[in-house]
Amino acid sequence: MSRALAIVALTLSTLLWATAALQGWWVDRLAGEATRDALPVDTLVDPAALPTPPRLPWSGGEAAREWARRLVPLSGDTSEPRALLEASLRERPLYAPIWLDLAELLASSGDQEGAARSIRVARALWPERAVLQQRAAWMQVVLGPPDAALAALMDYWAIAPGDGLRTLGLARRLEPAPEALVDAAAHVWSRAPNEASVYQRGLLDLARRAGDLALAQALWARLDDKSRASEDLLFPYLQMLATQGRHAQADAVWEQALGEPPGLVNGRFEEPLVPLGPDFRPGWATPGWRYHATGDGFRIGVEGPQGDARHHSLRIDFLGTENVDLAQPSQIMRVRPGSSYRLRGYWSGEDITTRSGVFVELYTIATRPVVRAQTPPRRGSWAREPFELEIQVPEDCLLVTMRIRRVATNALDRRLSGTLRLDTLEFQPLPND
Known part of the structure; x- marks a missing residue:
């Protein structure tokens, strides 16, 4: 039995020695030929050649690493913490955090x-x-x-783009030239594991x-058309x-990118209206209607031509059950700054019903002040008739929203009922004077 145990022990020792030697060879390769001669402690490349740390009851490993981290702030002498880290590297030469601990120790002692x-x-x-790449x-x-x-x-940003604001903020301080920073970023998005748009x-x-x-x-100058x-x-x-x-x-x-x-898109309602789903992400000016098909006290849909209309109509039914506060359907439209539209x-x-009627509204987005144009609120019944709104777009405006509105009220007749139809909508620029 004792002989068998001796054979097993010898085998394990041989395997451990071979593993350590192989790990040391890989560390040597990772360090690179150019840096091997620059290291003042060449023995770090070969874990087997590391000196035995003085007065240690253990062989190294994580215990030596932790003890070294405790010793560093206690004394200005780095010899014993360094010996502890070297002992830890003898046992775990491929454990990257130890190399960072050693780097921190060497930097504090002036070995840049x-x-x-x-x-x-x-x-x-x-x-x-x-985490390791961030610390490094x-x-x-x-x-x-x-x-x-x-x-x-x-390199850290490539694998952690979610931390981009802080990482790129530091990078911008190191490289204030915009073109040079974009060059460095382009090198990342050309090889990184995520889509290029994430980094852009x-x-x-x-x-x-x-x-x-x-x-x-x-x-922007580095981006392709897509x-x-x-x-x-x-x-x-x-x-x-x-x-x-x-x-x-x-x-x-904008014109270069999208023409x-x-x-106003689909103003004749010939194309289906697609209600907003739970995954809808509203773009700044995504063409088309935005609406929810059902809400508290109303329904929105499209029906065929009614009366003398030649095109489909948008139909909104108010159910008489709620004090409806309506702000849809809506559509965000791109405009030329300083132009007039109709x-x-x-x-x-x-x-x-109710004294708070329904109306159509135009208003500018992200301008000060907001410019609005509205039809008079309507209630009761009226036959199909035209309406018209004009808006002067300020010089600081790129977007205008068109929407159907009804404002909630505290009046006794606040529960809205009835049906509203709209058709043949057009939004066009007016000629310059």
């Missing part, structure tokens, strides 16, 4: 070159561990130089929050241009 090398080894060992990047920012710090930040949105968000129009423009037509990139960029008073430029960007303003259409009413 050794600290930089240990950071590179740690990053190479665990390239997809976000932050250490490299403190250690420098700026180009190495920027590279470390970009992150960079644009940083530019918007910082009010850095030059950075946003540098990013990316420029994406709402997630186009509309934040347009908002940024509009916020800084560059409305003519915003209009030109001429389409006006909304035309036909409507009819059937037994619409």
